[in-house]
Amino acid sequence: MITKLNKTLWVSMLPLAMLAIGCTGIKSTTKLLSGPDTFVAKNGEIGEYQMLNWQHLDLLKDTIPGMSVDRAYKELIRKKKGNPVTVAVLDAGIDLLHEDLASVLWINAKEIAGNGQDNDGNGFIDDIHGYNFLGNSYHERLEFTRILSLGLGDEKLREKARKKIRGRS
Secondary structure (H helix, E strand, O other): OHHHHHHHHHHHHHHHHHHHHHOOOOOOOOOOOOOOOOOOOOOOOHHHHHHHHHOOOOHHHHHOOOOOHHHHHHHHHHOOOOOOOOOOOOOOOEEEOOOOOOOOOOOOOOOOOOOOOOOOOOOOOOOOOOOOOOOOOOOOOHHHHHHHHOOOOOOOHHHHHHHHHHHHH
């Protein structure tokens, strides 16, 4: 049976899978992450760290159906040197002020923020970090909007999401 939370977890893994499929410049490794033939159920309460970081966790090692990000770093890429990458978010909004993104977002150096003009001549006004083709729909799929629209987490997490929305409105 697919619960609302399970369905959400699987759907939220799709962008990562699509990114992996689309990264043709990445050299493949001979070492693959292996998984169990059967799924192991979580034994006990899910802790706060697990609730907030499920996407990093691994079904086999943590009994949390995440995307195994921590495991991939430890087992596949920990000794590899990375190259700078520009990532485009094509289908959903992002929080431009998010602590993990704000300092690494692409900036259109030919555009002057907030002056209401198309400084770079590409047809889009003030496109500092790209352009919002959806128009005035800022909260459409930010994480805190998803938490509230799907009723995820406990009341404490939902209240935190409500405060974020009120702070941005």
